Amino acid sequence: MDIGRRALIALAIAVSIANAPVTTAQAGAAKAPAAQRWVGSWATAQMIPAAKDALPAADVTDGTLRQTLRLSTGGGKIRVRLSNAFGTEPLKLSGVHVALAAASGSARIDTASDTALTFSGRPEVTLPAGAEYLSDPIDFPAMPLASVAITLRFDGAPPAQQTSHPGSRTTSWFGPGDQLAAKELTGGKSIDRWFVISGVDVQRPxxxxxxxxxxxxxxxxxxxxxxxxxxxxxxxxxxxxxxxxxxxxxxxxxxxxxxxxxxxxxxxxxxxxxxxxxxxxxxxxxxxxxxxxxxxxxxxxxxxxxxxxxxxxxxxxxxxxxxxxxxxxxxxxxxxxxxxxxxxxxxxxxxxxxxxxxxxxxxxxxxxxxxxxxxxxxxxxxxxxxxxxxxxxxxxxxxxxxxxxxxxxxxxxxxxxxxxx
CATH class of the missing domain: 3.40.50.1110 (SGNH hydrolase)
Incomplete structure (x- = not known):
């Protein structure tokens, strides 16, 4: 085959490929979003609180605890990590909600952002003694440096040996009954400590x-x-x-x-x-x-x-x-x-x-x-x-x-x- 004929065949093949229809797989690959990954946005180290720093069990038995924290980086989805790392018995929670807080240490939330967390699809969760637990991911407006409230409802009393971070330098609020979705947690009691919460991760590209x-x-x-x-x-x-x-x-x-x-x-x-x-x-x-x-x-x-x-x-x-x-x-x-x-x-x-x-x-x-x-x-x-x-x-x-x-x-x-x- 002479050089001119080979050139004509090569040109025909190139035109044929250029005009070929795009397959579904090819189109999907072209539009594939950037890979997402989990990044820690907030965390605190866990320990056993001294008696003076413990959450008053009588005040939160079947009650509600609202705690605030400030994220660092943001993302489109979040997940929350709970900890019973130092507990010697299971920790039962009948519900956990997350919302934007009015401010750091505030008992008030933006109710439009309030979202119930799930754990393997269920609203309640039992943390084994010595364990940490991740919530299911949720869509959430996790903007950088946002103040977020995490509200916990205890099913019974907290473990006798609690897991906490006493040096929160942030006020937490607690009151009786089910106040998971309340705009402002009532009960009039507060404590400058964190309990059970140990991390918030965001999903980002x-x-x-x-x-x-x-x-x-x-x-x-x-x-x-x-x-x-x-x-x-x-x-x-x-x-x-x-x-x-x-x-x-x-x-x-x-x-x-x-x-x-x-x-x-x-x-x-x-x-x-x-x-x-x-x-x-x-x-x-x-x-x-x-x-x-x-x-x-x-x-x-x-x-x-x-x-x-x-x-x-x-x-x-x-x-x-x-x-x-x-x-x-x-x-x-x-x-x-x-x-x-x-x-x-x-x-x-x-x-x-x-x-x-x-x-x-x-x-x-x-x-x-x-x-x-x-x-x-x-x-x-x-x-x-x-x-x-x-x-x-x-x-x-x-x-x-x-x-x-x-x-x-x-x-x-x-x-x-x-x-x-």
Missing amino acids: AGASLVTFGDSITDGYGVTTNGDNRWPDVLAARLQADPRTRGVGVLNAGIGGNRLLLDGLGPNAMARFDRDVLNQAGVKYVILLEGVNDLGTLTRDQPAGPEAHAALVTRMIASYDQMIRRARERGIKIYGATVMPYGGSAYYHPDAANEQDRQTINAWIRAPGRFDAVIDFDKLMADPANPSRLAPAYDSGDGLHPSLVGYKAMADAAPLELFVP
């Missing part, structure tokens, strides 16, 4: 979640109740303001008094790392800010010898190393935050040996090849005239926790480039 993992500094000690001004809250607002990072959800996994190695207020960081970090929906990043309570507790009640100081530092470093390895095995980027100064703390009253321990820990955190990046809160927050103490403008007054100005400075110091896909 792209995105990832960032877990801020730490102690009371991350949990927000000293912030304004219902003010949503913890440093992770301020960081979430920064991420939403930048088009490159609007798909990043911020999950606060701080617990006041938390330690790396020993239980205190809540389980130790090593024990809760899987539940509070690795098992979060869409997790891709974690900021680890833990260690000040380990350092301070060593000598809070009495001095410790050089061997005890050295052993503590060695074990803390090993703990960081374990969490780095576990995060990287899941493809999660883990960013180390240096331990901030606490030389002015009357609670821990540290001495020169404690300060040397902190400097040793921070030198390890800063060394290349450990964390994927370092956020140097120590350098940011230290008083230039006395680096063992917080700068006066950033000190809440107790020498340990930042002021509101300090929390904002922490949030502003996190480079957004660390969270760009």
Whole structure:
């Protein structure tokens, strides 16, 4: 066959393909929507509340509890995670509703948005002892930074051993009877704690979640109740303001008094790392800010010898190393935050040996090849005239926790480039 004839045949085949009818499968592929994924938009770390922090069982037996939270990133669908992680008996709920809240900590909702959740298609749910439970997905107007109310109706009394997050810095409301869909929950009783709720995920075409993992500094000690001004809250607002990072959800996994190695207020960081970090929906990043309570507790009640100081530092470093390895095995980027100064703390009253321990820990955190990046809160927050103490403008007054100005400075110091896909 000569070259001219081959060219004519090739042209005829090309025209035939171009004019062929589009099949249904081809049309479907062309119109296929972007793949959706679940991303954590809000979360809180679970623990057993002290008696003074527990939900009054008599007031919620067959009653209703309404709690509010602020989302970070948004999406077209949501699902809610409930927790009975520390319960020793089943937790029965006869209903759970979700709605837009009038404001953080408000007992009022937008009734037009009120939606009943289901669990495997049923309105009631029983959470086994030690378990967490996901609701079925629902269509919901989950806008970024929206205040959302989750209302629970107890079937009987809550478990004797409750699961909660005492450091909510957000007001919850409870009253008698079935008030799941009430515009305003009545009963006149409130408590600044969260119970049973542990997470809200949103479905979106792209995105990832960032877990801020730490102690009371991350949990927000000293912030304004219902003010949503913890440093992770301020960081979430920064991420939403930048088009490159609007798909990043911020999950606060701080617990006041938390330690790396020993239980205190809540389980130790090593024990809760899987539940509070690795098992979060869409997790891709974690900021680890833990260690000040380990350092301070060593000598809070009495001095410790050089061997005890050295052993503590060695074990803390090993703990960081374990969490780095576990995060990287899941493809999660883990960013180390240096331990901030606490030389002015009357609670821990540290001495020169404690300060040397902190400097040793921070030198390890800063060394290349450990964390994927370092956020140097120590350098940011230290008083230039006395680096063992917080700068006066950033000190809440107790020498340990930042002021509101300090929390904002922490949030502003996190480079957004660390969270760009």
